[in-house]
Amino acid sequence: MSATAFPISPLLPEIVRSLDAHSRLVLEAPPGAGKTTQVPLALLDAPWLAGRRIVMLEPRRVAARSAAMFMARQLGGEVGDSVGYRIRFETRVSARTRIEVVTEGILTRMLQDDPMLEGIGALLFDEFHERHLAGDLGLALALDVQSGLREDLRIVAMSATLDGERLAQCLDAPRLSSQGRSFPVAIEHFPARRDEALLPQVRRAVEHALARHPGDVLVFLPGRREISQLEAALAQAGSGAQATGVEVLALHGDLPVEQQARVLQPAADGRRRVVLATNVAESSVTLPGVRVVVDSGLAREPRYDPNSGFSRLDAVAISQASADQRAGRAGRVAEGFAYRLWPASQRLEPQRRPEIMQVELAGLALELAAWGDADLRFVDPPPSGAMAAARELLQRLDALDAQARITPHGRRMLALGTHPRLAAMLLAARDDGERALACDLAALVEARDPLRARSDGWRERWLALAAFRSGRAGGDAHRGTLATVDAAAKQWRRRAGAKAPPRADLPAHALGDLLAHAFPDRIGRVHARDPQRYQLGNGRMARLADDSTLRGEPWIVASELRLEAKDSLLLRGAAVDEARLREDFATHFVERDEVRWDAGRRALVGERVRRFDGIVLDARPAGRVDPVLAAQALSDAVAALGLDALPWSEGLRQWRARVQSLRAWLPELGLPDLSDETLLATRDDWLRPLFAGATRLDALSAEAFGEALRARLDWALRQRVEQLAPARIAVPSGQERRIEYALGADGAPQAPVLAVKLQELFGLAETPRIADGRMPLTLHLLSPAGRPLQVTQDLRGFWERTYPEVRREMKGRYPRHPWPEDPWNATATHRAKPRGT
CATH class of the missing domain: 3.40.50.300 (P-loop containing nucleotide triphosphate hydrolases)
Incomplete structure (x- = not known):
């Protein structure tokens, strides 16, 4: 061309x-x-x-x-x-x-x-x-x-x-x-039969297209597995493709170059073709002769999988933009036709969501640390929560230091060009044999499960790979998947400098000893009283299935977990040798005095604890409680119990509500945030020092607590709070009445309330305001008995429209109190008339 x-x-x-x-x-x-x-x-x-x-x-x-x-x-x-x-x-x-x-x-x-x-x-x-x-x-x-x-x-x-x-x-x-050039494409939704799976529906659509339309057929499928299954189905005797001599070709990223080139060129013998493709054919390549598109409406895209800690390729519905692109492939050379295999009523997302918003970000965080600047111009900035989790993982992997700067080990990990977990595992190998085994594991972790039967052990998967290499893979494994794993392992060995595959006679713990470096947060020790439960290094608990191959192992590493509310279920893991663990993770085994809050006794308990990360190996009473540890433990107890565990007075609650309200009403003041979230996050700065020498929460006095909270504002700001959000306000009767401040469940300030007897406001025309005149008070106008007569922020309107009716109703009920016809010029009072007047 x-x-x-x-x-x-x-x-x-x-x-x-x-x-x-x-x-x-x-x-x-x-x-x-x-x-x-x-x-x-x-x-x-x-x-x-x-x-x-x-x-x-x-x-x-x-x-x-x-x-x-x-x-x-x-x-x-x-x-x-x-x-x-x-x-x-x-x-x-x-x-x-x-x-x-x-x-x-x-x-x-x-x-x-x-x-x-x-x-x-x-x-x-x-x-x-x-x-x-x-x-x-x-x-x-x-x-x-x-x-x-x-x-x-x-x-x-x-x-x-x-x-x-x-x-x-x-x-x-x-x-x-550029407007491009294309021909009209007719679009039809090809309905599935009752309880029909995707592949039979696709096969029917392909055979229908071959019978009804000229030209080649392009079929969009989620991935390689579906392509292989449909390729086999179309090759069966009696199918439309087989009967008419149509050539069926696959197109995906793992094909050899020669096969890819064959698909991208016209058929040499002029035969019609059915091309089974992933979304690689959406826009990246041009296929000659396509007049019909059959679109499954699915694609495999990365999604974060919390079970494994990786981003996995999941089959998800495509966007409307992708559906339009796919259909357009049928209109390149002439008028075309597109069959969509989802209901016409199904609505698709307009555009594809950016991966940065929905995948695991450890690799991105490591790249940015190596670059030296995370404040880059992203089209969509990475979510802060996902980035914080990614940096925490990288610190566990020794890729970042405590200041989130990349370490020399992190740079070596980055050079391997794979997920940081797998990079850490590859670098942990001690010799050529372990490097080769780590390459096998990297290939197995990145691939689909090669086993047909359920099993939670990596050893069974590796043994299937070793059997495949020796030519004796059994029927309980997918040979095609094992071939893909073997090819990927060879590439990894070439990159890692390993000379040959690992020996078949590996020690039982060899795989787990390496995987522990990829998942140090998921190393687990068996529970003392339940052989199916394990405490993990990240503080969570995991349980084994009843038929687990890991039952009874003292130490394991869990690479995949189904996260549940209580104990997570181990989906895949391996046994770990404790001696090797103590060698490779020596700094994670510690013995120290610890102080913890005993909720039942509502007191501190001091212990001498041996632990591996979050796993307690042994604990015994420590005697005297260290004051520094005690203060920290009490501060942490408040974080667990909530700020209500502290000695709040009503006046202090009102003062905090005044500060928080002014933060919203007058942000230019620059008042500090006293929300629960911020106070708990900064408790080490202001709360922990209050617990010096204490061993119980009730040792903290209300006076000391109140002063510490008020000290978060300097003297000038405290004075501004008193001026702009006063606790009390003078009313025309000559009395001072309390203003009630409140915060909503979301922490937002509510309208301030002044509850006052109606007679105390005679002569006042306008609603009182605070916060430099920005906030009107909500008036609760009370009867002489203190019951609400009216709630309003429009005092003038009340006098004009509502007061005459209130006067008629209340005058007979409270005759000893003034109910003048003209409240504008009456004298405000908080007293009743003397008897006999």
């Missing part, structure tokens, strides 16, 4: 001109427009590039290879000459390479290893709408490099379906759009 045949071609000169004038650009173009292959070629001769390289980020390996091969052919060369690519475990570049297509992890390593990006003039982020975590991180790092080191660096974010306006505003970049 010539360059002029692409829909993007008319826009290429404007793209070049824009990057001449601006260092950033957002480019929107639909699938098939040619942006992936034509934009890099159009920029090769730009004056600002000055002979330097263009690096294009491509999220998927299939697309990276395909784009590099296509551009190389257009330039009349081979891959590795002017155009090359780098993906995980595979590199085809040379000193002559001007355009380098890389996958996401590769770009991050390039930026970390050389922030100056020597010899690189432009970074292109293709398919940015997929919003992979690595792509978001790569863009944030690139923007940081551009703003601080390389103002001449060009950054282009390219997308098929994206909120381009929002991204352009975020990047402060121009935005260009």
